[in-house]
Amino acid sequence: MELFELTIHELHEKLKRKEVSSVEAARAVLARIEAVEPQVHAFITVTAKEALQDAAAADKRIAAGDVDLLTGIPIALKDIFLTRGVRTTCASRILENFIPPYDGTCVAKLRERGMVLVGKLNQDEFAMGSSTESSHFGVTRNPWHTDYIPGGSSGGSAAAIAAQQATATLGTDTGGSIRQPASHCGCVGLKPTYGRVSRYGVIAYASSLDQVGPVTRDVTDCAILLEAVAGYDPKDSTSVNLPVPDYVRGLANGVKGLKIGLPKEYFIAGLDPEVKKAVEAAIATYRSLGAEFVEISLPHTDYAVATYYLIATAEASSNLARYDGVRYGHRSAEAKGLVEMYAKTRAEGFGMEVKRRIMLGTYALSSGYYDAYYIKAQKVRTLIMHDFLKAFEQVDLLLTPVAPTPAFKIGEKTSDPLQMYLSDIFTIPVNLAGTCGISVPAGISQQGLPIGMQLIGKPFGEETILRAAYAFEQATEWHRQKAKI
């Protein structure tokens, strides 16, 4: 096994036993990046020099006996995380040359634990998209089949795991942006409950929906990385002051006696037969492991996409007002006077999908439409949230598909934004309800593309879905399948 193929826990054992050094691991990962990057393009910035410095520092810590689970582990971050001194673009031209003067809370936590940062990953511009095609820095390709999208918006985070260009990565999930690419690339991806992980230093798309989460090779790594970034942060007013459980320790508790809900609205006509088959097989596996299934209803599912696109774009239209060419970022060289400077700077700096969402969000908040669109959407959000709370009175978790189909072809949906939006139908409700969800590899299509299933937990029920995901992983071989690149 090559060093770049290992999981966090496998590499950690080798580092701890001093079988390999962190510098060796970093070199192996950097060489792998160089080898496959021309085909995959998962990265916006590779931080080779910094990575080797981080690794040397990690080796010193290890030599001194100070070995944390993450010390010396090569990690890459979606380019939405602010990294002090390392360019952070959010895949936008408007931040093409932005060098942050500070680290976000997650980044600071990982640095403190000795992570080796190997680079910043591609994504949809400002996390707005489901395919990583809206990046200013070009598309990322699915390592399983490079004609296909890797999913999005955290496409680089999932592709880098599938192509073994990092041991683990972090992404963000506003409407499925971790779970859907994880599903399309055959990785494990978890969106925590809103408030579980600090958003400080993470570029905002939609503040009431955004959450940070891990994308990893297996469930154990997912638990390790979640535990590392979770927790209350006084710098984020929306982070929740609840203790962080020992997620790793709880993994092996099994699913015997767990009640799993199957929302009937998620098993619809448009569901791809291969996806359906994979989910059915997963149900059978769980039954054999002693879990119980109950059909439940989430009656407002059909309204989730519309609700999401009003709330997310409204918040985004305001969150992205700060990119005005005054204090940082791109400024148009063409403009005469202030008003023109704003309009040209933003026209040049933002791509079409970002502009489209700013337009929609501005419209939804504008005078005369606020109640009809924004407030209406927030009320429907209440109904969707109640659907989940009601379901969780009967069951411990839900099992659903992640996306209606496996990954689609690059360019297939770019001309029809609405069709693209609808591909997030199974992930969006989880963000609206503020709860947690995980995508776990559960099959491979005839095209050779991975298919994931989604486990949805109660608010702050990450332990339960991780445990269920682990049981499934132990019982199946899907997570051992590798992209042939």
Added chain:
Amino acid sequence: MSSKYQVVIGLEVHVQLLTDTKIFCGCSTKFGAVPNSQSCPVCLGLPGALPVLNRKVVEFAIRAGLATNCQIAQRSVFARKNYFYPDLPKGYQISQFELPICLGGHLDIEAEGGTKRIGITRIHMEEDAGKLVHVDIPGVGDDSCVDLNRACTPLLEIVSEPDMRSPDEAIAYLKKLHQIVVYLGICDGNLEEGSFRCDANVSLMPKGSAKLGTRAELKNINSFRFIKQAIEYEMERQAEILDEGGKVIQETRLFDPNAGTTRSMRGKEEAHDYRYFPDPDLVPLVVSDDWVEDVRLSLPELPEMKRQRFAKELGLSDYDTEVLTASRELADYFEASLALYPQAKIVANWVMGEVTRALNEENRAISDCPVTPKLLAALLQLIEQGTISGKIAKTVFDEMYKTGHEPARIVEEKGLLQVSDSGAIEQIIDQVLAAEAGQVAAYRSGKDKLFGFFVGQVMKASKGKANPALVNEILLKKLNG
């Protein structure tokens, strides 16, 4: 202005709060630092930065609400006001909109014809913008410069009902509000530095009408004098429009203090649509009854209550109580002096007289008056004991003000003891009468009014030290004898 119209005025006052740090980050709020030196990811509006509310700002808002008889909302919400301007880092201002922290208060002012109640619609918390300035830096030309030190500084916006009916009422309300926020210790009250800023909504309606006219919002008024000028100018302007059968446009107008006029801010008006919505980066603010009660108990005695107490307990006149309660520090000084020399009227006269005069001459604050309440009381004791005359006391006061020395020491060093020895006084009187033989003859022939002249001459000859009562007594005897 033609007497056909009644002016209607509502005021929006922005009060800059006296916290050490900004409303949503830990940067200092000190005035006058190097541009952009008091900044961090939050107040620069950097990507990824998030606001966290300063607890003190909430406490100050509750203080202001209680002092202006408002209801303190159990639950209030911060909202984003979206607009683009270079001094507004995030492209939105965090403010409160639908659910402000204080609602429905009032202040009573002294108006023509008695006390008048002015309604307070609401008080809300918000962040200030930075400053867009034009600086003479070589090579910069026409460009503007942005300093974000002030960005994110905490403000209260206090909005009145349109209850004022003259510029004088508006000024009375503003002065009262200013006095209260300074008393509360939540604002330094500095108008020039912009700590207390006022926008005025001014409209006219036909006298006797109940229907409000279209209003203009006047901005950039930073002194009590200017508010009167601005409103009066605006009254004339609107009256002219109405007289000619025109319509007043609802708009924002900028006051120009140099010209004393207001001018339209068209252009900035372009499609004002602030798209307020609750800020998803902040959580609802819930203020418990206990918190409100704690703040209520910590409130200082407000000027109104102080005045009533001074009048009732000390028997001081309306004028005296008003002057003495003008600032919390002056009232404290008065009370501290009174505790040591319990004669209210005498202490009041000295505080309003010599003390205030001396401070005003140097533009000095009462808090660093060299004549402490203890020294003042000692001086008043000397007068009461007859050690010095009232006149000499003023000389002693000036010396105390200069040196900070004890009055007894000054009296001794300068030889200012009052002369109460009748022999010595008789001697001086004899000299004066001898020197003024002509006037003595005139007095004796019936010019009684000259008596005062002789007293003056004697006091002058004694350098003010002669006991005035004895002078009167002996002089009368000698002249009439």
Added chain:
Amino acid sequence: MKITRQEVEHVARLARLELTEQEADTFTGQLDAILAYVDTLKELNTDGIIPTAHAVPMENAFREDEVQPSIGVENALANAPARAESFFRVPKVIE
């Protein structure tokens, strides 16, 4: 039609986005389709439903009034497209 070309242009001005003729046309069509889709929400009766801002109930997050170090003028201005001494520099407002 849910949205007109004029409205699209107005919204673009509010959002400070200069649109080309072609972009304005494209957005008019696309936003119209999206708005027609989101109108499905109108089927739902939401009378008396309280709007949800955050799905996880939250209230009262404070910091104490204690000064923290600023990041310094050079850090503040490091990414500025234009500066003058320690100010950010912007074109003047043309009315």
